Amino acid sequence: MRTSIEAARERVRRAKRVAVLTGAGVSAESGIPTFRSNGGYWRQRRFEDLATPQGFARDPKFVWTWYEERRRGIARAEPNAGHRALVELEARAERFTLITQNVDGLHERAGSRNVIRLHGSIWSLRCLGCRREIEEHAELNELPPLCECGGMLRPGVVWFGESLPAGAMERAASAVSEAELLIVVGTSAQVYPAAGLIPMALGAGAAVLEVNPAETEFSDDVTFALRGGAAEILPALL
Ligand code: OAD
Numbered sequence: 550m551r552t553s554i555e556a557a558r559e560r561v562r563r564a565k566r567v568a569v570l571t572g573a574g575v576s577a578e579s580g581i582p583t584f585r586s587n588g589g590y591w592r593q594r595r596f597e598d599l600a601t602p603q604g605f606a607r608d609p610k611f612v613w614t615w616y617e618e619r620r621r622g623i624a625r626a627e628p629n630a631g632h633r634a635l636v637e638l639e640a641r642a643e644r645f646t647l648i649t650q651n652v653d654g655l656h657e658r659a660g661s662r663n664v665i666r667l668h669g670s671i672w673s674l675r676c677l678g679c680r681r682e683i684e685e686h687a688e689l690n691e692l693p694p695l696c697e698c699g700g701m702l703r704p705g706v707v708w709f710g711e712s713l714p715a716g717a718m719e720r721a722a723s724a725v726s727e728a729e730l731l732i733v734v735g736t737s738a739q740v741y742p743a744a745g746l747i748p749m750a751l752g753a754g755a756a757v758l759e760v761n762p763a764e765t766e767f768s769d770d771v772t773f774a775l776r777g778g779a780a781e782i783l784p785a786l787l
Contacts, residue, residue, distance in 0.1 A: 550774050553611065556783055557758055557773040560730060561786050564756075565643040568721075568728035569635060570746055572650045574735020574761060578780040579617075579626040581653060585737045586763070600708045609701060613692040616704045620671055628659035631734065631779030634787055636660040638732075641787075647726035650736060650743050652706045665721050667713055667743050673705030718742055725750050734760045736778050738767050747771070758786075 551557070555611050561567075573583035583589040590599075598604040598611070605612045635660050638644040647664045649656055652671040656664050675682045678700020685694075694702045707713055721743075725731055731750035738744040745766045756772040759765065760782045768774045775782050 550769060550771055552776070553772055554775060554782070557725075557775055558786050560756055560758065561632060561638070561732075564730035566728045567638060567645050567730050567732065568724045568746075568750070568755075569638070569645075569647045569732045569734065570649075570721075570725075570736060570743065571647065571656070571738025572738075572743075573632050573736045575635075575649075575688065575779045576626070576629070576653055576655050577735065578778055579655060580630045581623060581626055581655075583737075585739065596709060600706075601710055602708055605703060605708070609693040609703070613694070613704075615691070616671065616706075617689050617692060623653045623655075623671060624686065626653070626655065628655045629765065629780040631783040632659035632661070633636040634657055635734075636785035637787055638783075639663065644727065646721070646728070648721045648724065648743075648746065650740065652767075660710045661693060661734050665717055667707070667717050667722070669704075669706040669714060671704060671706060672700040675705045676700045676702055709737065713742065722749060723759060725755070726753050730756045732758045732760065733767070733771070734783065736761075736765070737763075760786075 577583055585592045599615050632655050635656040645663055647656055647661050649666055649669050652668050654672055672684050672686055673682055674685050676696035682705055696702050725746045751770055758773040759771045760775050760779055762777055
């Protein structure tokens with residue numbers, strides 16, 4: 550494991566096939582809380598109540614109140630220098646795939662194009678009745694919101710115990726297996742199958758560069774571990 554930014558920058562400069570895996574930490578400097586760091590959502594709330602189908606079935610209004618509060622917070626937030634550096638990296642690389650666990654849409658707002666969203670989108674709403682999925686950015690006045698068909702809408706995100714969107718993990722795995730460099734930014738790497746992309750890249754012989762102010766379970770195994778915030782480290786890598 551190396552910690553030199555110069556060596557990491559040189560590796561990034563040479564890389565033609567790049568995959569990136571991001572988590573909540575990449576949006577932290579945009580003012581959006583993470584899940585497991587200090588001040589993170591799961592430090593004060595039970596994920597069982599807020600991010601499982603069972604929790605939603607028990608109290609949809611409670612779950613929607615939390616999601617709507619997050620939606621409004623995200624709507625006020627702006628992409629940061631870390632998101633923007635990944636846009637620049639995409640423009641430079643021959644092949645580039647951005648795999649994100651985030652549901653905030655900030656990568657897309659910054660201008661990233663080839664994005665795989667493993668955990669869905671907080672801007673999408675799915676009907677439990679007719680299964681239709683709609684995109685809605687406006688404030689939701691009535692909670693839980695209802696579909697035109699009268700069915701209840703749920704957040705279009707992946708909850709614990711649910712499958713990932715069809716094909717998303719397959720596309721992510723294929724991008725990682727083809728990449729010579731995987732950059733892992735702002736994830737505690739505790740949630741699978743997303744975290745499994747890191748050992749997959751290492752097993753395939755790719756260089757893995759971790760950007761995180763804290764250590765993760767994979768820090769000892771990665772090729773480069775850079776400690777610091779995404780908005781500082783990612784631009785410094787270019
Ligand atoms: P976590 O909250 O588990 O981890 C956030 C990571 O970001 C931690 O390792 C922090 O050290 C790091 N971090 C904090 N500030 C940072 C900064 N400024 N720059 C870079 N890194 C920073 O979030 P995820 O790993 O994304 O799932 O969590 C994975 C999944 O668990 C989420 O997608 C969500 C959650 O429950 C669902 O909702 C299904």
